[in-house]
Amino acid sequence: MKKFLLGLVCGITVTASTAVYASDTIQAYLFPVRYQINGEIKGMEKDYSTLNYNGHVYVPIRFITENLGAFVDYNDRNTEIKVNYFPAGMDLLTDNKYPNIHFGIIDLYLDGGYTGIWGLV
Template identity: 45%
Template sequence: MGRSPDCQAMRTAFLSIDMGFRRARIGGNSAMKKKLLLGLSAGLLLAFSSIAYASDKLEVYLFPVKVAFEGVEKKLDDDYLVLNYKGYAYLPVRFVAENLNAHVQYNDEKQVIEIYKMDKIIGAPLVNEDQAKLVGYESAGLKKINSVAYRLLSEEERKLMPEQAKHLTPVYYVIDGITQEDEQVTLFVSSNNKTHFFTVPIIIK
């Protein structure tokens, strides 16, 4: 079985989109063709990058474009790259999935990157809201619950997930409450397994 990719590798897995450069026909005389092709090449060759996988090596080019979803432009994080390789644009798969309201995860056992629509993830939780609240009272030391939400964790919140839960879909009950020591906290309870939970102090500014 292969080694599970680390967080950075998952963030930079790429989704390919055919840009049609190889099929494009450029009309006009030979001189015009050369100018157009030169302009295209210059645009794609502004930055160069090499990616090595074991003994294989690919030569790809940075492709500094903007990305919009449903007409709304979304800024890529600084550590995300858009690449051009043989006429295909490669976008970070997590960036694309999350902006399409989907979830992406790596299945280490099958060695497959899996993408799920959010309606399929959230549709059938194994833990219900009452069970999640009970975790708060009995296991997390809450004496009062102020609010309960049910949602996909943000990328920063996923870093706090219990190690044994990181292979599960990160859909959690998010419970704001007060502990026996009068500390305001947010409790996160997995919708897959109620024994997987963690708390974060609420910082009051």
């Protein structure tokens, strides 16, 4: 009888600790979805996935922003995501050899006797 109770207590302890450990996990589900952006169906590359977590859909921000004509950048040092959108009438400078590099919103200012340049590249 003592061995049975000892085994029961050990079993309950292991089961309870497993439940506590599992409570720190996140269960998200990948699911297929079609994206329609401005009336046009967009196919998503295999590198991207759409997640469902607690009834909320999490979409890949780079896929969405680039299909909307915006630019996205991730700053690893500050763990910051920047999304920049320029109005349709704004001219951007681009280089045909490097299509992912854009120049826009450049501001010149005087700093003492020097000219400074600030902007988004």
